[in-house]
Amino acid sequence: MGKLTVSLCGIELDNPVIPASGTFGYGYEFAEYYDINELGTFSFKGTTAAPRFGNETPRIAETPAGMLNAVGLQNPGVDRVKREELPKLKAVFSKPVMANVSGFSVGEYVEVVEKLDEEEQIGWFEINISCPNVHGGGMSFGTDPNAAASVTRAVRRATGKPIILKLSPNVTDIAGIARAVEAAGADGVSLINTLLGMRIDLAKRRPLLGNVTGGLSGPAVFPVALRMVWQVARAVKIPVVGMGGVSRAEDVIEMMLAGATAVEVGAANLIDPFACRNIVRDLPAVMERYGIENLKDIIGGANQ
Protein backbone atom coordinates (compact mmCIF):
# COMPACT_ATOMS: atom_id res chain seq x y z
CA MET A 1 0.00 0.00 0.00
CA GLY A 2 1.62 3.19 -1.21
CA LYS A 3 0.91 6.73 -0.15
CA LEU A 4 -0.87 7.34 -3.44
CA THR A 5 -3.12 4.29 -3.35
CA VAL A 6 -6.89 4.68 -3.51
CA SER A 7 -9.71 2.19 -3.92
CA LEU A 8 -12.29 2.81 -6.65
CA CYS A 9 -15.42 0.66 -6.41
CA GLY A 10 -13.45 -2.13 -4.77
CA ILE A 11 -10.48 -2.10 -7.16
CA GLU A 12 -7.23 -0.70 -5.88
CA LEU A 13 -5.44 1.96 -7.91
CA ASP A 14 -1.71 2.60 -7.41
CA ASN A 15 -2.53 6.27 -7.75
CA PRO A 16 -5.70 8.25 -8.48
CA VAL A 17 -4.59 9.63 -11.86
CA ILE A 18 -6.71 8.46 -14.82
CA PRO A 19 -6.43 9.81 -18.38
CA ALA A 20 -9.96 10.67 -19.46
CA SER A 21 -11.78 9.01 -22.32
CA GLY A 22 -11.24 10.59 -25.71
CA THR A 23 -7.84 12.02 -24.85
CA PHE A 24 -5.87 8.78 -24.59
CA GLY A 25 -7.12 6.55 -27.41
CA TYR A 26 -6.79 2.90 -26.43
CA GLY A 27 -3.55 3.63 -24.61
CA TYR A 28 -0.97 2.11 -26.91
CA GLU A 29 -0.10 5.34 -28.65
CA PHE A 30 0.95 6.95 -25.38
CA ALA A 31 2.88 3.78 -24.54
CA GLU A 32 5.29 4.82 -27.31
CA TYR A 33 6.21 7.79 -25.11
CA TYR A 34 6.31 6.26 -21.60
CA ASP A 35 5.32 3.20 -19.59
CA ILE A 36 1.61 3.80 -19.07
CA ASN A 37 1.60 1.32 -16.18
CA GLU A 38 2.70 4.33 -14.12
CA LEU A 39 -0.93 5.46 -14.27
CA GLY A 40 -3.70 4.41 -11.89
CA THR A 41 -5.68 3.27 -14.90
CA PHE A 42 -7.13 5.02 -17.96
CA SER A 43 -10.53 5.34 -19.54
CA PHE A 44 -10.42 4.23 -23.14
CA LYS A 45 -12.04 5.94 -26.15
CA GLY A 46 -15.83 6.07 -25.99
CA THR A 47 -17.09 2.94 -27.73
CA THR A 48 -20.43 2.47 -29.47
CA ALA A 49 -22.11 -0.56 -31.05
CA ALA A 50 -21.45 0.48 -34.68
CA PRO A 51 -18.35 2.22 -36.06
CA ARG A 52 -18.67 6.00 -36.10
CA PHE A 53 -16.76 8.50 -38.23
CA GLY A 54 -17.79 11.38 -35.99
CA ASN A 55 -18.51 14.97 -36.93
CA GLU A 56 -17.29 17.06 -39.83
CA THR A 57 -14.05 18.97 -39.33
CA PRO A 58 -13.05 21.41 -37.92
CA ARG A 59 -13.61 19.52 -34.70
CA ILE A 60 -11.31 21.57 -32.49
CA ALA A 61 -11.20 25.24 -31.52
CA GLU A 62 -9.04 27.11 -29.07
CA THR A 63 -10.51 29.15 -26.22
CA PRO A 64 -9.01 31.22 -23.43
CA ALA A 65 -7.32 28.67 -21.13
CA GLY A 66 -8.96 25.76 -22.87
CA MET A 67 -10.42 24.24 -25.99
CA LEU A 68 -13.65 23.14 -27.62
CA ASN A 69 -14.00 19.73 -29.18
CA ALA A 70 -16.78 18.28 -31.28
CA VAL A 71 -15.26 14.98 -32.32
CA GLY A 72 -18.60 13.20 -32.07
CA LEU A 73 -17.60 9.79 -30.71
CA GLN A 74 -15.39 8.63 -33.56
CA ASN A 75 -14.59 4.99 -32.82
CA PRO A 76 -14.27 1.69 -34.70
CA GLY A 77 -17.32 0.10 -33.03
CA VAL A 78 -17.33 -2.50 -30.25
CA ASP A 79 -16.54 -5.54 -32.40
CA ARG A 80 -13.39 -4.06 -33.87
CA VAL A 81 -12.44 -2.61 -30.50
CA LYS A 82 -12.50 -6.15 -29.10
CA ARG A 83 -10.71 -7.65 -32.08
CA GLU A 84 -8.08 -4.99 -32.81
CA GLU A 85 -7.77 -2.36 -30.10
CA LEU A 86 -7.94 -4.34 -26.86
CA PRO A 87 -5.17 -6.80 -27.82
CA LYS A 88 -2.90 -3.82 -28.53
CA LEU A 89 -3.93 -2.24 -25.23
CA LYS A 90 -3.23 -5.46 -23.35
CA ALA A 91 0.27 -5.61 -24.79
CA VAL A 92 1.24 -2.31 -23.13
CA PHE A 93 -0.98 -2.11 -20.03
CA SER A 94 -1.22 -4.75 -17.35
CA LYS A 95 -3.76 -3.19 -14.97
CA PRO A 96 -7.56 -3.15 -15.01
CA VAL A 97 -8.76 -0.58 -17.55
CA MET A 98 -11.88 1.56 -17.58
CA ALA A 99 -14.15 0.93 -20.57
CA ASN A 100 -15.99 4.05 -21.70
CA VAL A 101 -19.30 3.22 -23.37
CA SER A 102 -21.67 5.46 -25.33
CA GLY A 103 -24.99 4.86 -26.98
CA PHE A 104 -27.96 6.31 -28.78
CA SER A 105 -30.50 4.07 -27.07
CA VAL A 106 -30.72 2.12 -23.83
CA GLY A 107 -30.40 -1.03 -25.92
CA GLU A 108 -27.14 0.16 -27.46
CA TYR A 109 -25.54 0.80 -24.07
CA VAL A 110 -26.56 -2.70 -23.02
CA GLU A 111 -25.28 -4.30 -26.22
CA VAL A 112 -21.84 -2.69 -25.92
CA VAL A 113 -21.53 -3.52 -22.21
CA GLU A 114 -22.58 -7.12 -22.80
CA LYS A 115 -20.02 -7.54 -25.55
CA LEU A 116 -17.21 -6.01 -23.50
CA ASP A 117 -18.15 -7.71 -20.23
CA GLU A 118 -16.17 -10.88 -21.01
CA GLU A 119 -12.95 -8.88 -21.46
CA GLU A 120 -11.03 -9.68 -18.30
CA GLN A 121 -8.93 -6.55 -18.39
CA ILE A 122 -11.96 -4.31 -18.07
CA GLY A 123 -12.24 -3.36 -14.42
CA TRP A 124 -14.94 -0.70 -14.61
CA PHE A 125 -17.48 0.53 -17.10
CA GLU A 126 -17.75 4.28 -17.44
CA ILE A 127 -21.15 4.92 -18.98
CA ASN A 128 -21.11 8.17 -20.92
CA ILE A 129 -24.56 9.75 -20.68
CA SER A 130 -23.13 13.19 -21.27
CA CYS A 131 -21.54 13.56 -24.72
CA PRO A 132 -22.57 17.03 -25.91
CA ASN A 133 -21.49 16.46 -29.51
CA VAL A 134 -23.97 13.91 -30.81
CA HIS A 135 -27.66 14.22 -31.47
CA GLY A 136 -30.38 11.94 -30.25
CA GLY A 137 -28.22 10.12 -27.72
CA GLY A 138 -25.34 10.98 -25.48
CA MET A 139 -26.19 13.99 -23.40
CA SER A 140 -29.94 13.61 -23.74
CA PHE A 141 -29.71 10.65 -21.32
CA GLY A 142 -27.65 12.66 -18.89
CA THR A 143 -29.84 15.73 -18.63
CA ASP A 144 -32.96 14.00 -17.36
CA PRO A 145 -32.93 12.04 -14.06
CA ASN A 146 -35.44 9.46 -15.30
CA ALA A 147 -33.56 8.77 -18.54
CA ALA A 148 -30.26 8.60 -16.64
CA ALA A 149 -31.79 6.13 -14.21
CA SER A 150 -33.18 3.93 -17.00
CA VAL A 151 -29.76 3.62 -18.67
CA THR A 152 -28.23 2.83 -15.29
CA ARG A 153 -30.80 0.12 -14.47
CA ALA A 154 -30.38 -1.55 -17.86
CA VAL A 155 -26.58 -1.53 -17.73
CA ARG A 156 -26.70 -2.72 -14.11
CA ARG A 157 -28.47 -5.87 -15.26
CA ALA A 158 -25.93 -6.41 -18.06
CA THR A 159 -22.75 -6.62 -15.97
CA GLY A 160 -21.49 -7.53 -12.54
CA LYS A 161 -18.55 -5.15 -12.92
CA PRO A 162 -18.64 -1.70 -11.33
CA ILE A 163 -20.50 0.89 -13.42
CA ILE A 164 -19.58 4.54 -13.19
CA LEU A 165 -22.01 6.99 -14.80
CA LYS A 166 -20.31 9.94 -16.48
CA LEU A 167 -22.42 13.02 -15.86
CA SER A 168 -23.06 16.18 -17.83
CA PRO A 169 -22.49 19.62 -16.35
CA ASN A 170 -25.06 21.04 -18.79
CA VAL A 171 -27.90 20.64 -16.30
CA THR A 172 -29.61 22.72 -13.64
CA ASP A 173 -29.01 20.27 -10.81
CA ILE A 174 -26.19 17.77 -11.29
CA ALA A 175 -26.63 16.44 -7.76
CA GLY A 176 -30.18 15.39 -8.65
CA ILE A 177 -28.93 13.35 -11.61
CA ALA A 178 -26.25 11.80 -9.41
CA ARG A 179 -28.84 10.77 -6.82
CA ALA A 180 -31.01 9.27 -9.57
CA VAL A 181 -28.23 7.05 -10.94
CA GLU A 182 -27.15 6.06 -7.43
CA ALA A 183 -30.68 4.92 -6.66
CA ALA A 184 -30.76 3.00 -9.96
CA GLY A 185 -27.68 0.98 -9.06
CA ALA A 186 -24.61 2.95 -10.15
CA ASP A 187 -21.41 2.05 -8.30
CA GLY A 188 -19.92 5.48 -8.92
CA VAL A 189 -20.23 8.71 -10.88
CA SER A 190 -17.63 10.63 -12.85
CA LEU A 191 -17.87 14.32 -13.64
CA ILE A 192 -17.75 16.64 -15.39
CA ASN A 193 -18.02 15.96 -19.09
CA THR A 194 -17.42 19.08 -21.19
CA LEU A 195 -19.45 22.29 -21.00
CA LEU A 196 -21.35 23.17 -24.15
CA GLY A 197 -19.83 26.13 -25.96
CA MET A 198 -19.10 27.64 -29.36
CA ARG A 199 -16.86 30.07 -31.26
CA ILE A 200 -17.24 32.05 -34.44
CA ASP A 201 -14.55 32.49 -37.08
CA LEU A 202 -14.22 36.27 -37.49
CA ALA A 203 -12.85 36.12 -41.02
CA LYS A 204 -15.55 33.76 -42.30
CA ARG A 205 -18.35 35.03 -39.99
CA ARG A 206 -19.42 31.44 -39.45
CA PRO A 207 -19.30 29.03 -36.52
CA LEU A 208 -15.78 27.72 -36.22
CA LEU A 209 -16.71 24.10 -35.56
CA GLY A 210 -18.24 21.85 -38.19
CA ASN A 211 -20.78 20.80 -35.56
CA VAL A 212 -21.43 24.48 -34.63
CA THR A 213 -21.21 23.73 -30.88
CA GLY A 214 -18.62 21.75 -28.96
CA GLY A 215 -17.55 20.81 -25.46
CA LEU A 216 -15.32 23.14 -23.46
CA SER A 217 -12.46 21.63 -21.48
CA GLY A 218 -9.11 22.69 -20.09
CA PRO A 219 -8.12 24.86 -17.09
CA ALA A 220 -10.98 27.28 -17.89
CA VAL A 221 -13.53 24.77 -16.55
CA PHE A 222 -11.64 23.64 -13.42
CA PRO A 223 -13.50 25.80 -10.86
CA VAL A 224 -16.87 24.80 -12.32
CA ALA A 225 -15.90 21.13 -12.24
CA LEU A 226 -14.59 21.39 -8.69
CA ARG A 227 -17.85 23.01 -7.53
CA MET A 228 -19.89 20.21 -9.11
CA VAL A 229 -17.68 17.48 -7.63
CA TRP A 230 -18.20 19.12 -4.27
CA GLN A 231 -22.00 19.25 -4.69
CA VAL A 232 -22.26 15.66 -5.93
CA ALA A 233 -19.93 14.26 -3.27
CA ARG A 234 -22.22 15.70 -0.61
CA ALA A 235 -25.30 14.30 -2.34
CA VAL A 236 -24.34 10.64 -2.85
CA LYS A 237 -22.57 7.85 -0.96
CA ILE A 238 -20.99 6.17 -4.01
CA PRO A 239 -17.47 7.24 -5.08
CA VAL A 240 -17.04 10.30 -7.25
CA VAL A 241 -14.39 10.50 -9.99
CA GLY A 242 -13.55 14.17 -10.48
CA MET A 243 -12.44 15.71 -13.74
CA GLY A 244 -12.49 18.97 -15.65
CA GLY A 245 -9.44 21.10 -16.34
CA VAL A 246 -7.08 19.10 -14.12
CA SER A 247 -3.54 19.69 -15.32
CA ARG A 248 -1.21 19.43 -12.30
CA ALA A 249 -0.74 17.51 -9.07
CA GLU A 250 -2.18 20.41 -7.07
CA ASP A 251 -5.43 20.15 -9.06
CA VAL A 252 -5.67 16.43 -8.24
CA ILE A 253 -5.39 17.18 -4.54
CA GLU A 254 -7.97 19.97 -4.78
CA MET A 255 -10.41 17.60 -6.52
CA MET A 256 -9.87 14.97 -3.83
CA LEU A 257 -10.38 17.49 -1.04
CA ALA A 258 -13.69 18.37 -2.74
CA GLY A 259 -14.72 14.72 -2.54
CA ALA A 260 -13.19 12.89 -5.51
CA THR A 261 -11.90 9.35 -4.90
CA ALA A 262 -9.94 9.40 -8.15
CA VAL A 263 -9.26 12.07 -10.75
CA GLU A 264 -9.41 12.01 -14.53
CA VAL A 265 -7.21 14.21 -16.69
CA GLY A 266 -8.42 15.10 -20.19
CA ALA A 267 -7.37 18.08 -22.27
CA ALA A 268 -3.95 18.27 -20.61
CA ASN A 269 -2.97 15.04 -22.41
CA LEU A 270 -3.50 16.76 -25.74
CA ILE A 271 -1.16 19.63 -24.93
CA ASP A 272 1.49 17.51 -23.27
CA PRO A 273 1.54 13.76 -23.93
CA PHE A 274 3.49 13.32 -20.71
CA ALA A 275 0.98 15.28 -18.58
CA CYS A 276 -0.44 12.34 -16.60
CA ARG A 277 2.94 10.75 -15.98
CA ASN A 278 4.26 14.09 -14.76
CA ILE A 279 1.29 14.54 -12.41
CA VAL A 280 1.88 11.08 -10.90
CA ARG A 281 5.56 11.87 -10.43
CA ASP A 282 4.85 15.31 -8.94
CA LEU A 283 2.24 14.10 -6.43
CA PRO A 284 4.61 12.95 -3.62
CA ALA A 285 6.41 16.30 -3.45
CA VAL A 286 3.17 18.28 -3.53
CA MET A 287 1.67 16.02 -0.85
CA GLU A 288 4.70 16.63 1.33
CA ARG A 289 4.41 20.38 0.83
CA TYR A 290 0.85 20.31 2.14
CA GLY A 291 1.48 17.76 4.89
CA ILE A 292 -0.49 14.92 3.29
CA GLU A 293 0.65 11.46 4.31
CA ASN A 294 -1.80 9.26 2.42
CA LEU A 295 -3.93 10.52 -0.45
CA LYS A 296 -6.93 8.39 0.46
CA ASP A 297 -7.18 10.19 3.79
CA ILE A 298 -7.96 13.53 2.15
CA ILE A 299 -10.98 12.45 0.08
CA GLY A 300 -13.74 14.94 0.90
CA GLY A 301 -11.42 16.54 3.43
CA ALA A 302 -12.58 20.07 2.69
CA ASN A 303 -16.08 19.10 3.75
CA GLN A 304 -15.24 17.92 7.26
Added chain:
Amino acid sequence: MKQTVLTVQTNEPIAKNVMKITLSGDLSAIVRPGQFVNLKLDGFYLRRPISVCDAEGDLLTLIYKVVGEGTRAMAGYGKGKKIDCLVGLGNGYDEKDAGDRPLLVGGGVGVPPLYLLAKRLTAAGKRVTAILGFNTKDEVFFENEFRALGCDVRVTTVDGSCGTRGFVTDALHGLDPTCLYTCGPEPMLRALYRATTCPGQFSFERRMGCGFGACMGCTCKTITGNKRICREGPVLKREEILWEN
Protein backbone atom coordinates in the same frame (compact mmCIF):
# COMPACT_ATOMS: atom_id res chain seq x y z
CA MET B 1 8.11 12.18 -31.65
CA LYS B 2 10.13 13.90 -29.00
CA GLN B 3 9.27 16.68 -26.56
CA THR B 4 12.07 19.19 -26.38
CA VAL B 5 12.87 22.85 -25.80
CA LEU B 6 14.09 24.81 -28.80
CA THR B 7 15.81 28.21 -28.67
CA VAL B 8 15.03 30.95 -31.16
CA GLN B 9 18.07 32.07 -33.17
CA THR B 10 16.50 34.36 -35.78
CA ASN B 11 12.95 35.43 -36.61
CA GLU B 12 12.42 37.76 -39.54
CA PRO B 13 9.95 38.61 -42.31
CA ILE B 14 10.74 37.19 -45.76
CA ALA B 15 7.56 38.19 -47.61
CA LYS B 16 4.24 39.87 -46.93
CA ASN B 17 2.92 38.41 -43.64
CA VAL B 18 5.41 35.56 -43.94
CA MET B 19 8.10 34.99 -41.32
CA LYS B 20 11.14 32.74 -41.20
CA ILE B 21 12.19 31.53 -37.76
CA THR B 22 15.26 29.44 -36.97
CA LEU B 23 15.50 27.46 -33.75
CA SER B 24 18.25 25.34 -32.25
CA GLY B 25 17.91 22.15 -30.24
CA ASP B 26 17.51 18.39 -30.45
CA LEU B 27 16.04 17.59 -33.87
CA SER B 28 16.84 13.88 -33.83
CA ALA B 29 13.14 12.98 -34.06
CA ILE B 30 12.80 14.58 -37.50
CA VAL B 31 13.32 11.70 -39.90
CA ARG B 32 11.60 12.79 -43.12
CA PRO B 33 10.86 15.97 -45.06
CA GLY B 34 7.20 16.94 -44.79
CA GLN B 35 6.96 16.26 -41.07
CA PHE B 36 5.89 19.01 -38.68
CA VAL B 37 6.59 20.36 -35.21
CA ASN B 38 4.03 21.54 -32.64
CA LEU B 39 4.94 24.68 -30.73
CA LYS B 40 3.63 25.74 -27.31
CA LEU B 41 3.28 29.52 -27.35
CA ASP B 42 2.96 31.50 -24.11
CA GLY B 43 -0.64 32.38 -23.34
CA PHE B 44 -2.20 30.03 -25.91
CA TYR B 45 -3.71 26.71 -24.88
CA LEU B 46 -3.30 24.63 -28.02
CA ARG B 47 0.03 24.10 -29.70
CA ARG B 48 0.71 25.51 -33.19
CA PRO B 49 1.61 22.89 -35.80
CA ILE B 50 4.12 24.15 -38.39
CA SER B 51 5.81 22.13 -41.12
CA VAL B 52 9.55 21.65 -41.15
CA CYS B 53 11.19 23.76 -43.87
CA ASP B 54 14.74 22.68 -43.12
CA ALA B 55 16.52 20.71 -40.42
CA GLU B 56 20.29 20.69 -40.61
CA GLY B 57 22.26 19.46 -37.61
CA ASP B 58 20.64 21.14 -34.62
CA LEU B 59 19.18 24.07 -36.57
CA LEU B 60 15.51 24.02 -37.51
CA THR B 61 13.99 26.44 -40.03
CA LEU B 62 10.25 27.09 -40.07
CA ILE B 63 8.30 29.44 -42.27
CA TYR B 64 4.93 30.63 -41.06
CA LYS B 65 2.25 33.04 -42.13
CA VAL B 66 0.95 35.54 -39.62
CA VAL B 67 -2.77 34.78 -39.73
CA GLY B 68 -4.08 34.93 -36.16
CA GLU B 69 -3.26 35.89 -32.61
CA GLY B 70 -0.89 32.97 -32.05
CA THR B 71 1.30 33.54 -35.08
CA ARG B 72 1.21 37.31 -34.38
CA ALA B 73 2.64 36.65 -30.91
CA MET B 74 5.21 34.29 -32.39
CA ALA B 75 6.32 36.99 -34.84
CA GLY B 76 7.45 38.98 -31.80
CA TYR B 77 9.76 36.26 -30.46
CA GLY B 78 13.43 37.26 -30.38
CA LYS B 79 16.77 35.48 -30.16
CA GLY B 80 17.12 33.37 -27.03
CA LYS B 81 13.37 32.78 -26.55
CA LYS B 82 12.74 29.17 -25.50
CA ILE B 83 9.79 27.22 -26.94
CA ASP B 84 8.43 23.88 -25.69
CA CYS B 85 8.06 21.80 -28.81
CA LEU B 86 6.91 18.37 -29.99
CA VAL B 87 9.30 17.46 -32.78
CA GLY B 88 9.06 14.91 -35.58
CA LEU B 89 5.28 14.63 -36.01
CA GLY B 90 3.45 13.17 -38.99
CA ASN B 91 4.54 10.74 -41.67
CA GLY B 92 6.26 13.12 -44.12
CA TYR B 93 7.16 12.55 -47.77
CA ASP B 94 8.56 9.27 -48.99
CA GLU B 95 11.64 9.96 -51.11
CA LYS B 96 11.76 6.41 -52.43
CA ASP B 97 8.94 7.10 -54.91
CA ALA B 98 10.69 10.07 -56.54
CA GLY B 99 12.01 8.51 -59.73
CA ASP B 100 14.44 10.52 -61.90
CA ARG B 101 12.30 13.60 -62.53
CA PRO B 102 10.30 14.50 -59.41
CA LEU B 103 8.02 17.53 -59.54
CA LEU B 104 7.53 19.60 -56.38
CA VAL B 105 4.57 21.99 -56.28
CA GLY B 106 3.95 24.36 -53.39
CA GLY B 107 1.27 26.98 -52.89
CA GLY B 108 1.93 29.87 -50.47
CA VAL B 109 3.03 28.55 -47.09
CA GLY B 110 2.74 25.10 -48.64
CA VAL B 111 6.14 25.80 -50.21
CA PRO B 112 8.32 25.37 -47.07
CA PRO B 113 7.96 21.59 -46.46
CA LEU B 114 9.12 20.99 -50.05
CA TYR B 115 12.45 22.69 -49.37
CA LEU B 116 14.00 19.94 -47.26
CA LEU B 117 12.62 17.42 -49.75
CA ALA B 118 14.21 19.31 -52.65
CA LYS B 119 17.48 19.41 -50.77
CA ARG B 120 17.46 15.64 -50.27
CA LEU B 121 16.34 14.86 -53.82
CA THR B 122 18.87 17.13 -55.51
CA ALA B 123 21.60 15.70 -53.27
CA ALA B 124 20.55 12.27 -54.50
CA GLY B 125 21.12 13.44 -58.09
CA LYS B 126 17.47 13.80 -59.13
CA ARG B 127 16.41 16.34 -61.74
CA VAL B 128 13.98 18.33 -59.60
CA THR B 129 11.42 20.78 -60.96
CA ALA B 130 9.78 23.10 -58.40
CA ILE B 131 6.65 25.11 -59.14
CA LEU B 132 6.04 27.74 -56.48
CA GLY B 133 2.63 29.41 -56.57
CA PHE B 134 1.61 32.65 -54.87
CA ASN B 135 -1.14 35.27 -55.14
CA THR B 136 1.10 38.22 -55.90
CA LYS B 137 4.79 39.18 -56.04
CA ASP B 138 4.86 40.60 -52.45
CA GLU B 139 4.16 37.08 -51.21
CA VAL B 140 6.84 35.29 -53.20
CA PHE B 141 9.63 33.66 -51.19
CA PHE B 142 12.31 30.95 -51.53
CA GLU B 143 12.56 31.15 -55.33
CA ASN B 144 16.32 31.68 -55.05
CA GLU B 145 16.74 29.08 -52.34
CA PHE B 146 15.23 26.37 -54.54
CA ARG B 147 17.30 27.59 -57.47
CA ALA B 148 20.47 27.40 -55.34
CA LEU B 149 19.76 23.71 -54.76
CA GLY B 150 19.84 23.18 -58.51
CA CYS B 151 16.08 22.89 -59.05
CA ASP B 152 14.42 24.06 -62.24
CA VAL B 153 12.14 26.69 -60.65
CA ARG B 154 8.88 28.04 -62.06
CA VAL B 155 7.03 30.76 -60.17
CA THR B 156 3.36 31.53 -60.71
CA THR B 157 1.28 34.39 -59.34
CA VAL B 158 -2.47 34.70 -59.66
CA ASP B 159 -2.21 38.35 -60.71
CA GLY B 160 0.78 37.81 -63.00
CA SER B 161 3.00 40.24 -61.06
CA CYS B 162 5.79 37.64 -60.93
CA GLY B 163 6.51 34.62 -63.12
CA THR B 164 3.71 32.91 -65.00
CA ARG B 165 0.27 34.44 -64.57
CA GLY B 166 -2.27 32.05 -63.09
CA PHE B 167 -2.25 28.96 -60.91
CA VAL B 168 0.43 26.30 -60.45
CA THR B 169 -1.46 24.12 -62.91
CA ASP B 170 -0.69 26.75 -65.59
CA ALA B 171 3.01 25.93 -65.26
CA LEU B 172 2.85 22.19 -65.84
CA HIS B 173 3.43 22.37 -69.62
CA GLY B 174 6.31 20.37 -71.04
CA LEU B 175 6.82 18.35 -67.87
CA ASP B 176 6.73 14.58 -67.66
CA PRO B 177 7.32 14.03 -63.94
CA THR B 178 8.04 10.64 -62.41
CA CYS B 179 6.42 11.68 -59.13
CA LEU B 180 4.48 14.67 -57.79
CA TYR B 181 5.12 16.02 -54.29
CA THR B 182 2.84 18.85 -53.26
CA CYS B 183 1.59 20.98 -50.38
CA GLY B 184 -0.80 23.91 -50.40
CA PRO B 185 -4.45 24.92 -50.21
CA GLU B 186 -6.88 22.07 -50.82
CA PRO B 187 -8.34 23.49 -54.08
CA MET B 188 -4.78 23.55 -55.43
CA LEU B 189 -4.17 19.96 -54.36
CA ARG B 190 -7.37 18.89 -56.04
CA ALA B 191 -6.53 20.73 -59.26
CA LEU B 192 -3.12 19.06 -59.34
CA TYR B 193 -4.67 15.69 -58.65
CA ARG B 194 -6.84 16.15 -61.74
CA ALA B 195 -4.12 17.67 -63.93
CA THR B 196 -1.54 14.92 -63.37
CA THR B 197 -1.42 11.16 -63.65
CA CYS B 198 1.97 10.25 -62.18
CA PRO B 199 2.32 8.86 -58.65
CA GLY B 200 1.69 11.67 -56.18
CA GLN B 201 2.10 12.57 -52.53
CA PHE B 202 -0.22 15.32 -51.28
CA SER B 203 0.27 17.08 -47.94
CA PHE B 204 -2.96 18.23 -46.28
CA GLU B 205 -3.70 20.81 -43.64
CA ARG B 206 -6.35 20.53 -40.90
CA ARG B 207 -7.10 22.30 -37.66
CA MET B 208 -5.51 20.02 -35.05
CA GLY B 209 -5.95 19.48 -31.35
CA CYS B 210 -2.96 17.49 -30.16
CA GLY B 211 -0.93 16.89 -33.35
CA PHE B 212 0.10 13.36 -32.32
CA GLY B 213 -2.97 11.21 -32.87
CA ALA B 214 -4.79 11.30 -29.56
CA CYS B 215 -7.78 13.61 -29.99
CA MET B 216 -9.25 12.58 -33.36
CA GLY B 217 -9.67 16.26 -34.18
CA CYS B 218 -8.23 16.06 -37.71
CA THR B 219 -9.65 12.79 -39.02
CA CYS B 220 -10.45 12.51 -42.73
CA LYS B 221 -11.94 9.77 -44.85
CA THR B 222 -9.69 8.00 -47.35
CA ILE B 223 -10.06 5.07 -49.72
CA THR B 224 -8.22 2.95 -47.16
CA GLY B 225 -10.26 4.06 -44.14
CA ASN B 226 -10.22 6.92 -41.67
CA LYS B 227 -6.88 8.66 -41.25
CA ARG B 228 -5.65 11.25 -38.81
CA ILE B 229 -3.97 14.04 -40.77
CA CYS B 230 -1.54 14.54 -37.87
CA ARG B 231 -0.51 10.91 -37.60
CA GLU B 232 -1.13 8.81 -40.73
CA GLY B 233 -0.81 12.12 -42.63
CA PRO B 234 -0.25 14.93 -43.35
CA VAL B 235 0.99 13.30 -46.57
CA LEU B 236 -1.49 11.07 -48.40
CA LYS B 237 -0.70 9.16 -51.56
CA ARG B 238 -2.77 9.73 -54.68
CA GLU B 239 -4.39 6.30 -54.52
CA GLU B 240 -5.77 6.80 -51.00
CA ILE B 241 -7.27 10.27 -51.39
CA LEU B 242 -11.03 10.57 -51.26
CA TRP B 243 -12.14 14.08 -52.19
CA GLU B 244 -15.15 15.21 -50.20
CA ASN B 245 -18.13 16.75 -52.02
